[in-house]
Amino acid sequence: MSIDVLQPVQPPVDGALRLCVDNLSVLRGGRRVLDRVSFSLSAGRALVVTGPNGAGKSTLLRALAGLLPRAGGSIALEGGPPDVELPQQAHYLAHNDGLKSALTIEENLDFWARYLAQEPDARSHTIDAALAIVGLGHVAAAPFGVLSAGQKRRAALARLLVAFRPLWLLDEPLTALDRASREKFAVAMSDHCAQGGLIVAATHEPLGLDEAASLALGGAS
Numbered sequence: 001m002s003i004d005v006l007q008p009v010q011p012p013v014d015g016a017l018r019l020c021v022d023n024l025s026v027l028r029g030g031r032r033v034l035d036r037v038s039f040s041l042s043a044g045r046a047l048v049v050t051g052p053n054g055a056g057k058s059t060l061l062r063a064l065a066g067l068l069p070r071a072g073g074s075i076a077l078e079g080g081p082p083d084v085e086l087p088q089q090a091h092y093l094a095h096n097d098g099l100k101s102a103l104t105i106e107e108n109l110d111f112w113a114r115y116l117a118q119e120p121d122a123r124s125h126t127i128d129a130a131l132a133i134v135g136l137g138h139v140a141a142a143p144f145g146v147l148s149a150g151q152k153r154r155a156a157l158a159r160l161l162v163a164f165r166p167l168w169l170l171d172e173p174l175t176a177l178d179r180a181s182r183e184k185f186a187v188a189m190s191d192h193c194a195q196g197g198l199i200v201a202a203t204h205e206p207l208g209l210d211e212a213a214s215l216a217l218g219g220a221s
């Protein structure tokens with residue numbers, strides 16, 4: 001199978017990255033869902049985005065991932081390679097797991113690792129290592145489609161590990177995870193931050209990170 005590859009991402013200078021969101025406004029269906037949202041996040045830090053249903057958490061993540069246009073304001077990942085766009089420096093984990101039902105978990109992760117065209121980087125995990133971290137080594141050869149809901153989410157989280165991207169954008173990452181899996185993923189998130197990564201996570205539940213900053217969005221619908 002031949003696949004188009006994204007531009008390789010050079011590892012950022014540790015500690016130099018900073019996500020800066022300034023007066024961000026986003027419309028959905030003509031309605032201003034995000035109105036002049038501002039925050040900044042340094043390398044090594046995590047931001048937990050909270051708010052009631054409809055507050056705009058997914059909208060914020062999609063805008064950061066470059067999937068929704070801005071109605072105003074700016075988004076910048078400062079300190080990274082100037083010729084690489086922000087979405088190519090990010091992993092975006094949506095509600096959808098982003099894996100193919102008919103492919104095995106190994107095949108899915110192999111696709112993502114090659115698609116993301118990672119240069120050799122000590123911060124990327126092998127597929128075996130990523131599966132071990134999320135506790136799916138025993139079902140590596142099973143089609144993604146036959147997994148349980150929690151196993152599917154764990155496979156989606158393994159996708160974050162097989163190619164290093166400094167910025168993780170996570171929409172309800174803990175959905176369907178049992179307690180042990182949540183604890184393991186909390187360790188993976190801490191490790192990512194310790195490596196100079198940044199995390200923006202929308203969640204209704206505690207992420208298990210001790211020192212995460214928080215951003216509360218208002219306005220339910």
Ligand SMILES: Nc1ncnc2c1ncn2[C@@H]1O[C@H](COP(=O)(O)OP(=O)(O)OP(=O)(O)O)[C@@H](O)[C@H]1O
Pocket residue numbers: 028029030033051052053054055056057058059060221
């Ligand atoms: N394609 C769309 N067209 C019109 N309105 C939309 C569209 N997508 C989302 N919205 C609206 O935008 C608002 C924000 O939705 P969003 O999914 O960002 O909320 P959320 O905070 O992530 O909610 P939840 O906690 O339920 O996941 C909601 O009122 C939603 O109905």
